[in-house]
Amino acid sequence: MGGLRELAAPFVAVGPSGVAVRDRLKHLTEQDETVLRLVGDHLGTVASRDLKARCAVGLDHDAEGWAARKRAVTGVSSSRWAGSITKATHDQWALARRGQLAHIQQLEAGVRMIAHRLSLPVGEKGSKHAPGGYASGREWHAKARRLHVLTDRLQAVRADWEAGVVRVVRGGKRLLNTRHHLKAARLTEEQWRTRWQAERRFLQADGESGKRFGNETIRVTPDGEISLRLPAPLVHLANAPHGRYVLASRVRFAHRGEQRADRIHTNRAVAYRIHEDTTRGRWYLTASWTNPVVQTVPLAAVRAGGVVGVDTNADHLAAWRLDTHGNPLGAPRRFGYDLTGSAAHRDAQVRHALIRLLHWASRHHLALAVEDLDFTRETTREKHGRRKRFRKLVSGMPVARLRARLVSMAAALGIPVVAVDPAYTSRWGTQHWQQPLTSTNRKTTRHDAAAVAIGRRALGHPVRRRTAPPPHDRSDRAGHRTVQAPPGDLGREGPRPRVPGPRTRSVRAGRGAKAGDQDTQHRSGRPAEHESWQQDSLPLSL
Structure with missing residues (x-):
């Protein structure tokens, strides 16, 4: 039992900190889809440039640099779009850093395990807790080469981590690599290009508490009307006052709709994202908000x-x-x-x-x-x-x-x-x-x-079942009948309950003079006599 590790205490898991619901944008006109694509492509280009500028700064980023980037983005969009773009850029860079750290830890684990197995003799068997050596000299040689590859890769990633260099692809590295395997993905070049452009669009806006319906950039009214603030170069496409464009589609959010309605009626922040599913040819609107911290x-x-x-x-x-x-x-x-x-x-x-x-x-x-x-x-x-x-x-x-x-x-x-x-x-x-x-x-x-x-x-109970009953004699020298009773529970060492009916021919159950005196019944941990007693040492002559 000495090899067992210490167990962690159980705890109540904390619930999610945010909520996201989605609804389809139905009955969009061709003009609506054209405006959404134009706005998304324009803002996507601006977001790509901002992400490039953020990655170039690396670890030297500060509040002044963030403000300078936001002023540059504001000139080609608007102040509200600039806030959403710069915040999304910061979150994407931070996510890339966390993924980079996880990659370093994975490489370190691989290098450590391969080095351990290479240090063992060929053919040595492993245990339940650690693998043994490699089965053959050929495998040992291949793994030695693999160790050099992982070591070089780990050094390169560590250098990027220390320098603050991250490699991020807007649209996703997986979709980018799919471009070289269109036949395996069963896609044509035109289909891939359509999906790539859709993933690189930027049509999301963070909410603002205190503003009308919780979001001024993409506004959704209680009756489901959707309008968005157009960036400065596309303001001529507006069909509503103040440079806004109102979509023909209405949303209702059947799931958690009451929660969203309560938030927008009290002007609490709600973030929205509009995206296109090119495979199905549909448009969707996603609403999200954060939940208050709830005591577990x-x-x-x-x-x-x-x-x-x-x-x-x-x-x-x-x-x-x-x-x-x-x-x-x-x-x-x-x-x-x-x-x-x-x-x-x-x-x-x-x-x-x-x-x-x-x-x-x-x-x-x-x-x-x-x-x-x-x-x-x-x-x-x-x-x-x-x-x-x-x-x-x-x-x-x-x-x-x-x-x-x-x-x-x-x-x-x-x-x-x-x-x-x-x-x-x-x-x-x-x-x-x-x-x-x-x-x-x-x-x-x-x-x-x-x-x-x-x-x-x-x-809070031990995994093991009840212990076996003690021997049928006057002393419970095998321990108590159950391991579930805590030391402070009443009845563990107390008097036994009175059992109805006669127990012997002479004395009835529970009527004995010493029925409740545990000190006279040889109970475990109880002295048989009230005064102290110590056994004399045996003489060596016997």
């Missing part, structure tokens, strides 16, 4: 009604309901999903599985207990050696997507989520719960047993 529910209150332990797997969620004492109730549940196919299909499968799980927990008014999984660190393939099946299993688990979706969807339904340390849940759950919960009518899997272990850890 205390952990003791969450545990009061029991929890649902959830074990995350590559193709399903295993769940089991537990009461406040950590005892499994009913039968286990399984919520499956299929992660093959397109990204939209995979996301729909995850959402469908989560909504069924949340509705089941909501019917019983229970909280959810999940593992605080994080597979983003040390995802190098060298960590698991030749265990290809296990590598595929780990990489196929949608950990980040499940975690983000679960927390946000649970917050919308008012269901608390308790995150626990994932260490040893599968191993201890299988050891202590799989066999006792298996019967002739029910086969308990190790995933179901892991769900029980997760739920017990969230409730």
